[in-house]
Amino acid sequence: NAGVTQTPKFQVLKTGQSMTLQCAQDMNHEYMSWYRQDPGMGLRLIHYSVGAGITDQGEVPNGYNVSRSTTEDFPLRLLSAAPSQTSVYFCASSYSDRSTDTQYFGPGTRLTVL
């Protein structure tokens, strides 16, 4: 199993540009989520999904869109990038909604918005 994969690893955008961060998992996990990690702030939940076709907002959803058309993929879209979105983005997945389940994290995407 490849686990959770994310592309790209690094990205530089100009203010106002849009892009999609890709996330895929091959473990047949129902739950997937997106976090951002900033210095001194810890991981903050952006959006999450409990299964194909179902998504919900996390702690910091503004400026981001998600969709979940398949169990495997959970892309994160930045509609109009802002410097405040400069961060490291992590995708995670787990089997179910039970809080006992381990979250498996991807390697991250480092995004810089100029």
Place this chain on the structure above:
Amino acid sequence: SQKIEQNSEALNIQEGKTATLTCNYTNYSPAYLQWYRQDPGRGPVFLLLIRENEKEKRKERLKVTFDTTLKQSLFHITASQPADSATYLCALDSSGTYKYIFGTGTRLKVLA
């Protein structure tokens, strides 16, 4: 307001000693608390989960305690090794939902 606090200062210890990391929280009533390890440039890796009705959980050289009265979890690494050097994150569930709230992490450095 709700808050999770981990010591933001790096913890340096000598190889072979026991490292103890602290996770304090306020205005939460978590049913579960997890600890993760994160190496530079990589995603977090799950280590241990402890439930609110469990006082202590062990896995090899790792031990976690959970005191819901003090609102605190302690994470211990016994016989620490340089390979244990990393940032350690605690995370707790928010009101029994899937939404986990993470602390900012404590950087541990084990000196040979």
